[in-house]
Amino acid sequence: MSSLDDALKPQLYERRAQQHYRRRRILESPQGTHVRIDGRSCLSFCSNDYLGMANHPEVVAALRDGATKYGVGSGASHLVCGHSDAHHDLEEALASLTGRPRALLFSSGYMANMGVIAALTNRHDTIFEDRLNHASLLDGALLSRARLQRYAHGSVAQLDAQLSQSTSQRKLVVSDGVFSMDGDLAPLTVLAQTAQQHDAWLMVDDAHGMAVLGPSGAGVCEQLALSLDEVPILVGTLGKGFGTFGAFVAGSETLIEALIQQAHTYIYTTALPPAVAHATRVSLRCLQEEPWRRSHLRELIDLFRSGAAALGLALADSMTPIQPLIVGDSGHALALSEQLLARGILIAAIRPPTVPVGSARLRITLSAEHSEADVTRLLEVLGDVMDEMHGDADSAAAMAGGS
Numbered sequence: 001m002s003s004l005d006d007a008l009k010p011q012l013y014e015r016r017a018q019q020h021y022r023r024r025r026i027l028e029s030p031q032g033t034h035v036r037i038d039g040r041s042c043l044s045f046c047s048n049d050y051l052g053m054a055n056h057p058e059v060v061a062a063l064r065d066g067a068t069k070y071g072v073g074s075g076a077s078h079l080v081c082g083h084s085d086a087h088h089d090l091e092e093a094l095a096s097l098t099g100r101p102r103a104l105l106f107s108s109g110y111m112a113n114m115g116v117i118a119a120l121t122n123r124h125d126t127i128f129e130d131r132l133n134h135a136s137l138l139d140g141a142l143l144s145r146a147r148l149q150r151y152a153h154g155s156v157a158q159l160d161a162q163l164s165q166s167t168s169q170r171k172l173v174v175s176d177g178v179f180s181m182d183g184d185l186a187p188l189t190v191l192a193q194t195a196q197q198h199d200a201w202l203m204v205d206d207a208h209g210m211a212v213l214g215p216s217g218a219g220v221c222e223q224l225a226l227s228l229d230e231v232p233i234l235v236g237t238l239g240k241g242f243g244t245f246g247a248f249v250a251g252s253e254t255l256i257e258a259l260i261q262q263a264h265t266y267i268y269t270t271a272l273p274p275a276v277a278h279a280t281r282v283s284l285r286c287l288q289e290e291p292w293r294r295s296h297l298r299e300l301i302d303l304f305r306s307g308a309a310a311l312g313l314a315l316a317d318s319m320t321p322i323q324p325l326i327v328g329d330s331g332h333a334l335a336l337s338e339q340l341l342a343r344g345i346l347i348a349a350i351r352p353p354t355v356p357v358g359s360a361r362l363r364i365t366l367s368a369e370h371s372e373a374d375v376t377r378l379l380e381v382l383g384d385v386m387d388e389m390h391g392d393a394d395s396a397a398a399m400a401g402g403s
């Protein structure tokens with residue numbers, strides 16, 4: 001056996017022993033609320049396709065039309081010759097949606113976050129991040145070589161103290177808008193005030209709020225009425241609420257020009273396929289024309305929360321389609337996920353290191369494509385599975401210790 005395999009195997013065994021080993025299930029249908037996975041049909045509550053746009057007939061048709069018009073690959077980076085009118089039109093539509101002067105497309109949210117943070121800061125600067133921020137925001141800070149200070153989840157008081165002590169020239173505060181594994185909102189209004197008081201810049205990653213929150217789907221900034229001055233750097237992704245792929249940064253003319261010159265993950269990578277940009281533009285339009293998607297989703301969230309409360313489940317403080325049930329122990333979370341699957345319900349167990357140790361969970365997500373009957377079915381099965389678990393003393397203790 002090679003020394004490479006010799007070195008890797010013990011880590012894999014350790015992961016398995018900790019119940020943190022990951023395996024991929026194979027999806028054999030389009031993404032949606034009813035999927036075929038590993039050879040079986042099930043009702044799914046775990047995609048980020050919150051508005052049901054990933055397989056929307058008009059979006060699918062737009063991708064097809066886009067391929068006919070533009071071909072498949074963009075063939076180059078944006079700065080060489082890969083920036084098409086489809087990309088440009090989408091950037092203008094995203095700027096208009098978010099009420100920002102300009103928007104810049106990136107090939108993924110991971111790349112947008114790494115690129116922006118590393119372009120705006122260097123080793124003389126300090127970055128302040130919420131402890132529960134997405135991995136891409138932490139990796140961006142590492143890449144920038146700036147000093148990284150993390151504050152307790154949502155703790156503006158701790159951030160304020162850290163900012164007061166900082167002597168760095170540039171100070172960048174970075175937060176998820178909606179926290180991806182918990183579904184709660186960052187306290188952005190106070191974060192923005194605090195950042196302004198300390199002459200720090202605020203960057204908000206609204207991967208899970210974009211398309212979902214706010215009267216017109218412009219995300220958490222629209223919901224909380226936060227202006228360009230308050231949130232000068234706004235990141236949104238296209239692979240979640242919009243159902244396609246890619247990401248964007250919205251901000252001032254100067255910010256966008258600086259990123260075009262300096263963000264490596266923008267400059268040194270192939271532009272998104274133009275047909276995907278075209279399909280995203282159509283997804284945006286459909287979402288404006290089908291406001292029922294957001295209102296129906298809100299109704300489902302209320303239905304789920306009242307039903308779960310009636311079952312005595314410990315709900316998280318979330319008004320978004322992300323409704324985690326925190327179990328605690330990774331083995332228990334996995335076992336629950338398996339029991340749900342045996343009854344035809346797909347919900348992934350999210351374990352460390354994606355979430356803090358001891359906070360493994362079922363990350364339930366709702367979609368506008370779910371019916372009320374789907375949510376009722378979910379509650380029924382959750383009730384049954386929890387009852388069975390309460391027969392098991394260990395498991396019952398683990399559940400009570402959750403959240």
Ligand SMILES: *Cc1c(COP(=O)(O)O)cnc(C)c1O
Nearest residue numbers: 108109110134176180207237239
């Ligand atoms: C999913 C996610 C990303 C990454 O976006 P991709 O487009 O999937 O690369 C970034 N930030 C947060 C908070 C996310 O949840």
